[in-house]
Amino acid sequence: xxxxxKTLNFTGGYPEKEVLRNLELNLPKGQFSALIGPNGSGKSTxxxxxxxxxxxxxxxxxxxxxDITKIKQEENATLISTVNxxxxxxxxxxxxxxxxxxxxxxxxxxxxxxxxxxxxxxTLKFKDQMINTLSxxxxxxxxxxxxxxxxxxxxxxxxPFNNLDINHTQLLLKxxxxxxxxxxxxxxxxxxxxxxxxxxxxxxxxxxxxxKIYSQGTPEETITQESLKSVYEINAKFIxxxxxxxxxxxx
Amino acid sequence: MLKKYKLTxxxxxxxxxxxxxxxxxxxxxxxxxxxxxxxxxxxxxxxNFILKKIRVPRIIGSIFVGAILSVAxxxxxxxxxxxxxxSYLLGISSGATxxxxxxxxxxxxxxxxxxxxxxxxxxxxxxxxxILLISRRNQENLILFGISLNFLLSSLTNLFVYxxxxxxxxxxxxxxxxxxxxxxxxxxxxxxxxxxTTLLISKRHKELDILLLDEQSALSLGVNVKKEKLxxxxxxxxxxxxxxxxxxxxxxVGLMAPHLIRAINGPNNKQLLILAPxxxxxxxxISDTFARxxxxxxxxxxxxxxxxxxxxxxxxxxxxxxxxx
Numbered sequence: 001x002x003x004x005x006k007t008l009n010f011t012g013g014y015p016e017k018e019v020l021r022n023l024e025l026n027l028p029k030g031q032f033s034a035l036i037g038p039n040g041s042g043k044s045t046x047x048x049x050x051x052x053x054x055x056x057x058x059x060x061x062x063x064x065x066x067d068i069t070k071i072k073q074e075e076n077a078t079l080i081s082t083v084n085x086x087x088x089x090x091x092x093x094x095x096x097x098x099x100x101x102x103x104x105x106x107x108x109x110x111x112x113x114x115x116x117x118x119x120x121x122x123t124l125k126f127k128d129q130m131i132n133t134l135s136x137x138x139x140x141x142x143x144x145x146x147x148x149x150x151x152x153x154x155x156x157x158x159x160p161f162n163n164l165d166i167n168h169t170q171l172l173l174k175x176x177x178x179x180x181x182x183x184x185x186x187x188x189x190x191x192x193x194x195x196x197x198x199x200x201x202x203x204x205x206x207x208x209x210x211x212k213i214y215s216q217g218t219p220e221e222t223i224t225q226e227s228l229k230s231v232y233e234i235n236a237k238f239i240x241x242x243x244x245x246x247x248x249x250x251x
Numbered sequence: 252m253l254k255k256y257k258l259t260x261x262x263x264x265x266x267x268x269x270x271x272x273x274x275x276x277x278x279x280x281x282x283x284x285x286x287x288x289x290x291x292x293x294x295x296x297x298x299n300f301i302l303k304k305i306r307v308p309r310i311i312g313s314i315f316v317g318a319i320l321s322v323a324x325x326x327x328x329x330x331x332x333x334x335x336x337x338s339y340l341l342g343i344s345s346g347a348t349x350x351x352x353x354x355x356x357x358x359x360x361x362x363x364x365x366x367x368x369x370x371x372x373x374x375x376x377x378x379x380x381x382i383l384l385i386s387r388r389n390q391e392n393l394i395l396f397g398i399s400l401n402f403l404l405s406s407l408t409n410l411f412v413y414x415x416x417x418x419x420x421x422x423x424x425x426x427x428x429x430x431x432x433x434x435x436x437x438x439x440x441x442x443x444x445x446x447x448t449t450l451l452i453s454k455r456h457k458e459l460d461i462l463l464l465d466e467q468s469a470l471s472l473g474v475n476v477k478k479e480k481l482x483x484x485x486x487x488x489x490x491x492x493x494x495x496x497x498x499x500x501x502x503x504v505g506l507m508a509p510h511l512i513r514a515i516n517g518p519n520n521k522q523l524l525i526l527a528p529x530x531x532x533x534x535x536x537i538s539d540t541f542a543r544x545x546x547x548x549x550x551x552x553x554x555x556x557x558x559x560x561x562x563x564x565x566x567x568x569x570x571x572x573x574x575x576x
Binding site for chain 2: 053072087102146
């Protein structure tokens with residue numbers, strides 16, 4: 001079966017510490033998926049592999065049907081774009097210029113596409129403002145616009161809802177859902193807020209402390225009293241949201 | 252809508268070119284011998300000889316050297332994400348004088364127009380790699396390391412020049428810089444290298460912009476960070492070597508020119524790589540014109556003038572910034 005990100009017996013980490021072991025992950029195409037797991041379970045490390053910041057063993061990590069070790073950096077950026085957790089944004093660049101950097105991989109200067117990406121993330125009104133004058137939430141939206149500009153099948157976001165207020169959280173959720181529906185994107189988020197995952201996501205991978213996938217499936221199936229006990233070592237209870245009939249964790 | 256910067260790219264370019272032309276004419280006219288500019292067209296006279304063989308190479312040469320140092324400055328500032336970086340302050344210039352003084356102490360003659368730049372290049376590249384390795388471990392104190400490396404390499408340079416009998420009087424030339432030995436040949440070599448390295452660097456203006464972001468973002472956008480940094484480091488070390496090998500270490504121009512342009516026109520590297528060399532050439536021309544006319548007899552090393560203004564700017568930037576010095 002085709003999947004935008006696929007791992008086969010993937011092992012990864014740093015020389016001094018192996019973080020991910022025998023990872024088997026098939027990201028479902030065209031869905032809203034989450035990667036969850038405790039701190040230090042290797043979620044952000046996995047993103048580093050996806051952008052070739054770390055080099056995996058051959059035949060263990062595939063983007064589309066291609067072995068990532070055989071993909072050049074520039075081509076990699078046409079398959080996967082990311083919105084990272086920490087960003088250094090240089091002073092003196094406008095929102096438009098920062099977004100346009102997303103077109104580096106395609107060797108084009110397509111202004112309309114940049115404007116379209118900004119419109120999709122509700123940041124078109126800031127296009128001539130300096131990036132550093134925006135709030136964290138607004139910057140996050142611009143960085144998503146830059147990822148959209150890369151024109152990739154998959155967008156990976158590393159804890160995108162951190163530092164967002166409730167208004168921006170709802171806005172980002174809506175934008176991501178729209179991208180899946182209207183632009184045929186696959187969205188893969190690293191998440192800590194399990195209630196958001198339960199309420200909004202289609203699919204979910206739970207990383208255990210040993211660096212293996214503990215369970216996967218719909219959030220409802222994956223996030224259970226038993227799995228939270230075993231992976232996060234907490235005793236959680238659930239209530240049902242009467243509006244959406246989705247589960248909510250109460251600790 | 253708020254206007255981004257004080258001047259547009261076109262206005263800044265035009266202004267700098269006009270200033271360059273004006274100062275070139277002034278520089279042609281002033282000097283220890285009073286010469287009218289029309290002597291340039293009177294073959295056979297002494298005035299014509301001075302203009303053609305001494306003043307023109309020196310003036311054009313100083314513009315090229317200022318320009319090439321500014322391009323190197325732009326690249327170093329981007330590579331190390333530090334607007335105080337410059338070939339002088341990182342010790343890369345003294346890397347070049349270090350290898351020149353060492354090789355000539357060992358008894359090799361460096362009279363040839365190409366053996367000098369090549370020797371200088373190895374030294375500047377050596378220093379640049381040390382700085383690159385340090386920057387991977389400790390980005391915060393990079394300039395401090397750079398200044399220390401500069402002291403270390405220039406003290407070794409001075410030692411080697413001092414030990415090399417008959418060269419002792421050249422210590423001032425190597426450590427403070429001078430255009431007094433500029434010739435038409437040297438001017439042409441600097442000019443050719445300036446054009447080649449600047450074109451090669453300008454081709455990478457998008458990569459330079461993206462390298463100003465963090466490494467993860469640059470990788471994610473498709474920039475092969477390690478490869479691009481290596482290429483840019485080699486090109487900027489080469490630029491530094493070419494400037495230093497003919498006229499010694501002239502500090503701070505590579506810091507002042509890009510800084511001035513960023514303040515007027517913003518950090519966009521495509522435009523910066525056109526404007527900064529214009530501004531650097533202008534600054535160097537003005538500094539050298541002062542250097543050779545300010546004393547009633549003889550001349551000052553040009554590095555004294557650039558360091559005076561450059562260090563003042565350095566202090567004011569560092570004071571405002573508080574961190575990362």
